[in-house]
Amino acid sequence: MTRRRQAFPALLERLRPECEAIVARYEQKHSALLPIMHVFQQHEGFVSPEAIGAVAKMLELTPAVVESTVSFYTLFFRKPVGKYVVQVCRGLACTINGAEDVMRMFREKIGVGHLETTADGLISYEEVECLAACDRATCGQVNLEYVYDLDEKQIDALLAAIRAGTYAAAPMAQTEKPERTWSVSQGASVANGGKSPGARGVQSPDNAGGIGDRSGVIMLDRIVDLGPSFYGATHERAVRESRDVVELVEEENAHANR
Ligand code: FES
Numbered sequence: 001m002t003r004r005r006q007a008f009p010a011l012l013e014r015l016r017p018e019c020e021a022i023v024a025r026y027e028q029k030h031s032a033l034l035p036i037m038h039v040f041q042q043h044e045g046f047v048s049p050e051a052i053g054a055v056a057k058m059l060e061l062t063p064a065v066v067e068s069t070v071s072f073y074t075l076f077f078r079k080p081v082g083k084y085v086v087q088v089c090r091g092l093a094c095t096i097n098g099a100e101d102v103m104r105m106f107r108e109k110i111g112v113g114h115l116e117t118t119a120d121g122l123i124s125y126e127e128v129e130c131l132a133a134c135d136r137a138t139c140g141q142v143n144l145e146y147v148y149d150l151d152e153k154q155i156d157a158l159l160a161a162i163r164a165g166t167y168a169a170a171p172m173a174q175t176e177k178p179e180r181t182w183s184v185s186q187g188a189s190v191a192n193g194g195k196s197p198g199a200r201g202v203q204s205p206d207n208a209g210g211i212g213d214r215s216g217v218i219m220l221d222r223i224v225d226l227g228p229s230f231y232g233a234t235h236e237r238a239v240r241e242s243r244d245v246v247e248l249v250e251e252e253n254a255h256a257n258r
Helices: 003-021 029-044 049-058 061-072 091-094 101-112 154-162 218-221 234-257
Strands: 084-089 125-129 141-143 144-149
Touching: 003 029, 003 049, 029 049, 061 125, 091 101, 091 141, 101 125, 101 154, 141 154
Parallel strands: 084 125
Antiparallel strands: 084 141, 141 144
């Protein structure tokens, strides 16, 4: 058992009053889920299986509900990560403004790829979906703090500050040494840091699927059995369906102009 696991019961008791104060702010207990998960992540540096179990009990939810909520957001890390987590947006506005180049520069300058951590455990790198700062594309986050209008000069300055220990955002807690990749195992049980059955087959630890996920799987395919014609890569379906919509609109316009 790791030292972190051994220390978890004491951490839980230490954080319990803070968690109870958060729960008291809401009409329904489950509304406290996200802020409480942030508290555990702040102290452990990631959302551990022990934290998922403890918070589920505290909020009277199943571990699967907690896990599925946490895995939806790129704000939570399901496995130990570096002291600095660099996330770069690969959404539409950022892509139009050069996100591909920004991502390439980060990968080359950090020396790791998507969902990887440097050997010294200093920096983890991830490419994420729209961060809701499209007006400042290309953008990203470092330890969940925004960085805007990214270009090579800014990337160099940012990485130099991280390496020198002078970066503006505080380092993440690191209670366990991160592995090279922090993608979540498909096969392991949730209790052992794996994904719940509904999220298996999706590559990113934080992505529930969809157009941005390279596996091209959407959760609906896994939940509702719509038959073989609905299965397949999401982007193919998006292309097919948008073409259907265009045809429909053209038909309606033609009809209206008659
Ligand atoms: S597309 Fe990058 S922030 Fe929206």
